[in-house]
Amino acid sequence: MSEVLEGLLQKRASLAAELGALDAGIAAYRRALVPTKSEAVKVNGSRPTMSLAARKKLSLLAKARWAKKRKKEKK
Numbered sequence: 001m002s003e004v005l006e007g008l009l010q011k012r013a014s015l016a017a018e019l020g021a022l023d024a025g026i027a028a029y030r031r032a033l034v035p036t037k038s039e040a041v042k043v044n045g046s047r048p049t050m051s052l053a054a055r056k057k058l059s060l061l062a063k064a065r066w067a068k069k070r071k072k073e074k075k
Contacts, residue, residue, distance in 0.1 A: 050058075
């Protein structure tokens with residue numbers, strides 16, 4: 001009977017280790033999908049990152065300024 005109990009306890013320990021590994025994997029996957037604010041905000045430790053939409057908006061604004069300036073210089 002003690003052999004059966006010992007086998008069950010070993011199986012339980014191995015399943016607990018596997019469950020811990022699965023939990024760690026799930027946590028890592030979640031971190032990769034949704035970065036925390038502190039990870040997403042910093043670039044080189046000091047400046048916040050800019051989203052692609054914000055970069056595109058700034059690019060379009062700069063292009064509009066240059067087009068306006070060129071148009072004004074032609075006159």
